[in-house]
Amino acid sequence: MPAYQDDVRRSRSYSLARLGVDHVDIHRPARLDRSVPIEDTIGAIKDMIDAGYVRFVGLSEVDAQTVRRAHAAHPVVDLQIEYSLLSRAVEAEVLPALRESGIGLTAHGVLGRGLLSGNWVPGRADDPRNHAPRFSAENASHNQTRSGGGVAPGRRWEGVEPSAGDPEEIEAAVPKGTARGDRYPRRSWANLGVGNRRLDGQP
Template structure:
């Protein structure tokens, strides 16, 4: 597995990371034993970056990772943890909390659930509009100084917020959605990150499965699957978007790879400062994704991909309308 560095101040990590969210029910039921085996397979393949959130099924994901990582050398992997999203016992989020006292509280819970004495990259999942980012980051800096956190990360914020946070403490990376069908980050955010020496960890590189090559029109998502409410999967939009996938499939077949591999490799090819997160929840999907780290795309390949899926060609927002105001960038 090739390695990349998260910005100028962050850790060295594998060129592909493992996003663990899908192992905790966001796309419907997941098999716990298979999830644990998938984490083991990723580590054995050289994946060193594992991303989670304390609100993924309200601690379920962290506890699952603690089980999967038990007995592994703590220096052999890096944990990226998001915090701050508030939920009740019912469905859906109920707000964001970025207060300094909440930062310390969330961190204490994560350290306990994960069974570790430190988090490698700690980041607010969303910007709390009621709390200046300087205060949230200042609390994380205190935890870095105390040894509980190694690096500061951000998630889903705009370029101005990145600059404000970076002025308080160096930011290792920004985690944000980036894929062939979600490219808004290219306008202002990515240039700012590169100016400041900040890395990018890209989630949603397969558009939540939409551009994986495995989704089909009319497919019924499981009960509780987030995609039931995602505009890009809605009737009318999904058919249009899957036509883009078929155009991408022709490029992939000519290249001798799968659609998923091509889509992941495209994100990785956008810069050595970008690390795609693969949201595999089974060993089968992980095994398909891993070769993307070694897939070399030529200038001609990239041009063909751009013709198949031009910027802005996807139909529908990347989140339901209620979620869009909380994002740093749009589609």
């Protein structure tokens, strides 16, 4: 048994024991090991599905090519990835790949991790967002201004029914490409893509 697959099975056993259940609905690798072919990762999860420990396969923070390769190995039900007015890189290739295969999207960071909700306050030493280029001193002010200037647009529309003209107004206020800075530090997220410049020089 390959070491990687053995690690996956061992992690599954620990997780089920901690949760006190005999199966989980979805197994979604939080971050992929780029040194392991996606087909091997999906194969290990498929073995767990066949054994009754897992019901469905999910993915997290991968590009369109990886989605297609994974889905070819075994049906994938959803992709978890950051998607907001400030993080729209998924629209170019990832969303079309999901639509063509009928794969769902579980979006995180939908309010820009605080930039769109007015909940981010600069200067907090214990804030993990400090490590993200998008929240650096040279980028944060621009991103907060372009996303509403801290007026908390995420709350401003609470309970308001959208009108036909709202999408165009929102697009004009926060156009695609507005945000400055990568979503995550490049050195710790090498070749992530999808909103991060890759270390191999690709966008």
